[in-house]
Ligand SMILES: *[C@@H]1O[C@H](CO)[C@@H](O)[C@H](O)[C@H]1NC(C)=O
């Protein structure tokens with residue numbers, strides 16, 4: 680009995696030793712492999728991220744650098760999407776950055792979300808709309824509900840949108856991109872959070888707003904924490920026009936004829952209020968995180 684037990688133990692140890700060396704040798708000889716699927720996905724993503732920021736329908740008047748807000752021309756902002764709640768009511772904006780990912784504000788995240796692209800007039804079915812359910816939400820790990828710092832989230836859709844004339848993606852900035860003070864960005868939104876009598880319609884609006892000096896902005900928002908992850912834009916004198924943007928919607932700049940998202944409308948629209956800028960999440964600070972999430976979950 681004793682002998683069999685002993686020999687069993689010896690054999691077992693030998694087996695463990697052998698299998699261990701076998702496995703370690705086996706592992707050591709094989710290089711990390713990239714599966715063809717990963718490779719394909721990576722190549723597809725690269726193309727998707729590159730084909731961005733171009734609209735087939737152009738608004739010629741925007742070249743005139745009109746400051747202020749007005750109705751958008753249908754199809755000129757094909758990356759603009761509406762976020763819909765459980766009851767399918769639009770309540771926030773967002774920006775399509777790949778056919779299956781939407782960039783928005785973290786404070787817009789709800790348990791159940793739908794995204795509608797190809798939208799212009801919320802009250803009319805124009806035949807260009809596509810609506811897809813959100814199946815996964817990525818809130819930035821540094822998002823702070825109290826200070827609203829890092830107010831950024833990515834929404835993954837159950838299926839990709841079909842791209843075309845009315846649905847396209849906006850470009851991501853590069854990490855080091857700096858935005859000059861007083862340069863004019865474009866904000867978009869259906870402006871649902873304000874008095875609807877102001878516009879009397881449910882069509883998409885656009886406005887041009889200048890980037891503000893952050894120290895001026897901190898002086899104006901004394902009671903708030905304006906972090907380095909935020910951009911301030913708009914008019915200190917608080918023009919009514921500057922409140923066209925919805926939460927979660929973009930602050931865009933055109934770079935080399937492509938539209939790039941530099942900000943996400945976060946808080947403090949101050950529609951018509953004096954001395955209030957709009958606060959935007961500063962997208963260049965989050966590009967690394969955005970790319971990582973997209974690559975891991977595509
Ligand atoms: C992966 O992509 C690289 C370059 O993009 C290519 O050279 C290689 O053949 C691809 N491998 C597979 C397994 O598809």
Ligand SMILES: *[C@@H]1O[C@H](CO)[C@@H](O)[C@H](O)[C@H]1NC(C)=O
Nearest residue numbers: 859860891892893894895896
């Ligand atoms: C912003 O304003 C402050 C004071 O008003 C000034 O000292 C600073 O140089 C300005 N910054 C830029 C980048 O213009």
